[in-house]
Amino acid sequence: MKDKLKDWRGGWNKFQPKYQPAAGRIETKAEAHARALQKLNQHQLEMRSLASKDRKLDxxxxxxxxxIEVKIAEGTALDIKTWERIADVIQRLGVAGMSSEDEADVTVDGGKVRLYKIKxxxxxxxxxxxxxxxxxxxxxxxxxxxxxxxxxPRIRNAGHGPGVAPAPRGLPRSLYNNEWLKAQTPAFVETLQISKEAFELFVAATDRMNL
Known part of the structure; x- marks a missing residue:
């Protein structure tokens, strides 16, 4: 009961007018309401994005x-090794390594279709x-x-903008964007705790590898 009351008070407080130093005054009720709704909407978007990343990873x-099971049954050794490496890459990336997405409804053949724009x-x-x-x-x-x-459908396009999730720590250097690393400060790169493991990133993706 105490936790529920605490949550209710926290939610109620979000909608109360606050002093805005930049404006030198207290918000109006309408401004406070708009600010609180914006924060709630942002929180909901973040939760939906995280859930989407979880589903994508799974x-x-x-x-x-x-x-891999199919390839083992077929006895295609080269494909097995490649898919095992792909599985390893996915596992190492984890949820943090999954791209963010923006949702949009588009009209196709007169009907609404949900489209995901990958960031x-x-x-x-x-x-x-x-x-x-x-x-x-x-x-x-x-x-x-x-x-x-x-x-x-999921569409990859640089025009969709970059994702905003922070880079995970402890990955092998080969999983990081080398140009991005060069643009960071040495102090920040140090915080990434990049693994010194020699991890070769390769994929020989051919039609033969398909199921």
């Missing part, structure tokens, strides 16, 4: 694992986007004949 893990991680090695895009294509194929809602 889908990619599952696709990689299932593909790439600036800190991430650019070629990783191709790897994940390849995995996503496999995910679409895998789910095409499954019951339930189909995955919404």
């Amino acid at each position: 889908d990619r893990r599952e696709t990689a694992a299932l593909t 790439l991680c600036l800190w991430r090695e650019p070629s990783i986007a191709n790897i994940l895009g390849f995995v996503d294509a496999q995910t679409l194929l895998r789910k095409a004949n499954q019951p339930g809602p189909k995955p919404a």
Whole structure:
């Protein structure tokens, strides 16, 4: 009960007028209401983005694992090694390494369709986007004949803007964007605690690798 009361008071306080130093006055009730709604909307967007990243990570893990099982059954050794490396990359990236997305409703053939515009991680090695895009294509194929809602289209485009999530720490240097690292201060790069592990990032993605 105390926790619920605390949450209620916290929510109520967000909508109360506050002193704005820049304006030199206390907000009006309308201004306070607009400010609080903006913060709540931003929080909801962040929660939806995090949930989307979780789903994306789970889908990619599952696709990689299932593909490895199929390749083992087929006995295609080269493909197995490549997919194992892809699975390793996905695991190392984790949720923090998944791109952010903006949602938009577009009209297709007279009907509304939800579209996801992918905002790439600036800190991430650019070629990783191709790897994940390849995995996503496999995910679409895998789910095409499954019951339930189909995955919404996802479009990668530099014009969508960059993601805003911070770079994760402790990854091998090969998973970071080298040009991005050069643009950071030495002190900041030090905080990333970049692993000295020699991790070769490669993908030999061919049609033969598909399910």
